Amino acid sequence: MSLIKIQTNIAISDSGFLFNPATGESFSVNPIGLEIIRLMREGKNETEICAAVNETYDADPAIVERDLHDFIHMLRQHQLLDNNGGQNN
């Protein structure tokens, strides 16, 4: 699975607050969303992120994968990913 890269200039607070200085837009993420973004910054790919979430949380792996896919889609929608990062060609 491909590597997902969050734009490097995005400021992320410990409480789940995101700020994009390029556009001035702010976002909030829930705790699990914040954890996933941290994993992305650590350079983990989708498979590794799913494995990490499954290890910490009580969830069906298929649901985790589906939700992660949706979350990435939303990050892309909000233009928070680097150069179409994660887009399957």
Place this chain on the structure above:
Amino acid sequence: MTKQLYERPIIRKLETGMPGKFGMRTEYPPTTQIDGIPVKKITEKYGSPVFILSEDTIRTTFKRAQRAFSTRYPKVQFAWSYKTNYLDAVCRIYHQEGSWAEVVSGFEYDKALHNGVDGKRIIFNGPGKSEEDLKKAIDNDSLIHIDHLDELYLLIGIAGNSSRKPRVAIRVNMDTGIYPQWDRFGFNYENGQAWDAINKIVGSGKLELTGLHTHIGTFILTPNAYAVAATKLADLAAEISNKFNFRIKYIDLGGGFASRNTLKGSYLPGPDVNPTFDDYAEAISSALLNSRLDSSDLPLLILETGRALIDDAGYLAGSVIANKRLSNGKKSLILDLGVNLLFTSFWYDHKITPAQPFSLYREDTVLYGPLCMNIDVVRDNISFPQLNTGDGVVVHSVGAYNMTQWMQFITLRPKIILIDVKGNMHVIRDNETLNTVIGSENLPEHLKTN
């Protein structure tokens, strides 16, 4: 190590500079139970979706309405509006509470008789009564509310050959200061049609004019409109007394009271702004008591409200089929209940709540039904928490019209459950099966082989 509770990851854009006009909470607690019974237990036992009616809420609401009127006006009679919900179990609750029946077709008339209602306590409204319907209503001494002149002449004709003098009222339409003015039913007050009809009835000598009826509209948010209507009918009654020297026995102000639902396009939620029974009762009773009517012999006040009495007693429990992201990034949920069951979703922004606890993270969501039809939108925008496939949802205040105007379309109609006052569940209408649909079809012989 115990694993943490999972919740789907979400990201929400923060909108600044656009504070909500009223700053109110739009979220609700989950509806995990109805009348003390877990929603999950109901859907596990009876399937999803399923309509649920609360007998306790029906009776409590009825008593509240009755108290609002009977404490303000000496003679009050409710008549249950069959078209609002004509399930036998529902009708019989209202009849047990003392309601007469208000019907608008031969079918509904027969249903009222089937429910044991005395013919004298059936009010027959509507523009579509057949000659056969009218004869039956005359034989049973029911109250016939005349809608148009052709019906009036037909009645005079039938009465000429009948031993019984039909008891009739006329339906009157009028300007009460609200829009739209319903003028398709009955005789107009302002242009003299109503007086013309009254003169014809009394002049014929074949009909007994017992009452005056109006029904000014539906979901009326202005109680004063009823005060105007009551005053106009009272004026008519006083003039009848002056001219013909007899008193009409009742004034029927119909229905149209708003329930707690929120109309589409409304700024504020229905429960905060819609008038209460007390508001309507105050407007109507004051108008009648201050009118030209003889206070020593006031007519009976009949009310045919349906929606406001039963809406809150009805729930539709369903579940999530799928999560789906739309092309613009907006979240949507596909539910197993659609507009075929929830006709009123075209009029209201229904209150819809999850049936299980949820976290505080919410997203603007579109709620779709399961039909392969573009119109199948249950809520076009609702701030909704994260739900997964199989999670339950509850639609509130669906007791009025949905169980009569629902359609067998694409899917089959589900069960309807009544929770009685002791907390017991009863199936009061079974779900449809394939046989329900094909049972009344006939296949021509030449199509029986493929």
